[in-house]
Amino acid sequence: MIKTLVLLGATGDLAGRFLLPALAALRAADRLPDDFQIVAAAREDLDDEAFQRTAAERLERHAPEVPAAARADLIRSVRYRRTELTDPASVGSLLSGVRQPVAVYLALPPGLYTTVVTALGSTGLPAGSRIALEKPFGEDLDSAMALNRLLDRVTHSAGEQAVFRVDHVLGLPTVQNLLAMRLANRILEPVWNSRHIEQIDILWEEDLGLEGRAGYFDRSGTLRDVMQNHMLQILSLIAMELPTRLDEQALRDRKLDALRSVRPLRLDEAASRTRRARYTAGRLSDPAGGTGRAVPAYQDEDGVDAARGTETFAEIVLDLDSKRWPGTRFLLRAGKALHRRRKQVTVRFRPAEHPSAHSAPANELRIGLDGPEDLVLHLAGGVPLNAPSWAPVTLTAAPPAADLPAYGRVLLDVLSGGSTLSVRGDEAEAAWRVMTPVLAAWNAGMVPLEEYAAGSAGPP
CATH class of the missing domain: 3.30.360.10 (Dihydrodipicolinate Reductase; domain 2)
Incomplete structure (x- = not known):
């Protein structure tokens, strides 16, 4: 199982309402590795402590049913990196020095996919890594085909196994x-x-x-x-x-x-x-x-x-x-x-x-x-x-x-290498x-x- 999740757009609505609560549910169900880490990235100027406070508030609001101990345990695994997501160099520096497989989750507006995926390709992800992106995948047939071609180039020989197109339903x-x-x-x-x-x-x-x-x-x-x-x-x-x-x-x-x-x-x-x-x-x-x-x-x-x-x-x-x-x-x-x-x-x-x-x-x-x-x-x-x-x-x-x-099942599939829900x-x-x-x-x-x-x- 992949042990590091890089969450791009970590201060956004999707991350706060769905992804962090789903990860907390996975932690409560003992479905994540003990050494699991989250690298949270967004453009806001925050440090680890400030982001962890914000994340804790969101979990309390959107996942009150998850035991407090599991929520706290998840928060301790989060590190925050300020990142300009439209700047390829900034996205690249986020992953510099990474050697183990990571799952990069694009909790971003679809209009940013091309820029961010291109930056990930320039950086070079470790073997066994995955890129997860939310629907819609393009805005029409031509743009969907262009996005698929870009993902193919970035993932090289790994192909579909390295890409997870998320439709949470x-x-x-x-x-x-x-x-x-x-x-x-x-x-x-x-x-x-x-x-x-x-x-x-x-x-x-x-x-x-x-x-x-x-x-x-x-x-x-x-x-x-x-x-x-x-x-x-x-x-x-x-x-x-x-x-x-x-x-x-x-x-x-x-x-x-x-x-x-x-x-x-x-x-x-x-x-x-x-x-x-x-x-x-x-x-x-x-x-x-x-x-x-x-x-x-x-x-x-x-x-x-x-x-x-x-x-x-x-x-x-x-x-x-x-x-x-x-x-x-x-x-x-x-x-x-x-x-x-x-x-x-x-x-x-x-x-x-x-x-x-x-x-x-x-x-x-x-x-x-x-x-x-x-x-x-x-x-x-x-x-x-x-x-x-x-x-x-x-x-x-x-x-x-x-x-x-639903997002807990999706994230588990992303991290474990499955593709049934992609x-x-x-x-x-x-x-x-x-x-x-x-x-x-x-x-x-x-x-x-x-x-x-x-x-x-x-x-x-």
Whole structure:
């Protein structure tokens, strides 16, 4: 296992809210080496003690469930280095003299990837090192291909093994369970095809607004932020053919096949198969039942350039050209500042064939992904011989609590040399082949930018 993590962008939101808490959870679970070290790097002028105080405060806020002893132990392993991340010489000096393998985690805006990766290549990383970077991997197909070429040059013969493209949803147990359900349950796989399934909805709906992320989000939008990565990764696990063996390469090969089977939309299809919108002023929902927080219109949020026309809501209907899925629609919908948080997969089965004159409601399987995480199956029951009517029957199950947060699983994979939770370069390109034509249609004004009130169900 790699024993040194170099965390670039250590004072940022990603590091404070997710990475440090995940590392503390790994320490509490005794999943890190005793001599594990973190080299935290950012542009702020801090010393070890000042950064450790800040890190301790963040852990107390974002990981209160982790035992205090584990949090303190992790903090003691951190050393801080002030680094100008846009200066190749400064990045190079951070790693000068390093002889053992390191994992370099780019908790940075994607716009800095090219500069930082180039600097890492000039410095030369020790054999066995890994570079981890967060989605999105490029902003369209051309930039994704350019990033892959750069990573290939920097990692030389190590190739994909030296690169970890992070999409943290792959670390969610509920997402990993999408494939496990098909593998382990005889009742599902025989009906997991277009003969029995009419439509599959993949939803990533959030009840929060920008939450301080305008600088990043306004340059990406919902399609680049979650649809091109999170949601297409989920689609690949749902739609893939089952691998003949359970190893990293076989799994990723089948995911790639599924992504390549998605039929890219033609420009003339965009108006009927896609929607985009942004929220206007409104009031967000309050889970506790209160009045909720008022938010301004997206275009009036601090840090937003209204002229960009960035979407906060996106919906796309896709078809797959595969033997398994002809005639099944895949609907992807994601948005911010909606009336409820809903991240789930809904599988809508075709109506059953039966002799009754009264049609029964179609079965529906709902798989919660990220709170709530229930598994819900809607069936039809009743006594059709005596009274030709049907009564709904709902079966609900809750999965066991996860032993590690999603980022804990991802970081463990990064440090241990695994790649199951990494997005391969050709997967990233295949996903962009699906979404780049949509962006082209939107940029050409072929799909209007609709509006919806914050706290509502979305555009009418």
